[in-house]
Amino acid sequence: MPEVRHPLAGMLAVVVPLEIDRMRAMNDEQRTQQIAEHASRTVAQLLGEQGDVLLYGGRGCAETFAVLARGLVCLAWAPGGVTAFGMHFCARHEECEKADAELAAREASCV
Structure with missing residues (x-):
């Protein structure tokens, strides 16, 4: 885990994974509705x-x-999750690992 310098990051490191697990227990329709409600312009x-x-x-x-x-x-x-405050959060980690491997392969082929 990266060095945490602001208390906000430490709190997010606890709260976000717990909320991901809470949403994981929902069915797809409920989860989609929750995401639509919170991913609005009002939040930004x-x-x-x-x-x-x-x-x-x-x-x-x-x-x-x-x-x-x-x-x-x-x-x-979302595909690839999100990185904020030096921490990566993803609900589907296997997709993140696959994307990282594909990116590494592309970067290796460019050298």
């Missing part, structure tokens, strides 16, 4: 407006953290 807008509160604390910090965590969980279900 809230993070844009409250990002400083998230980093430095203050009113709305917990809500903004929850939105960030949910956003990362949703992105973890």
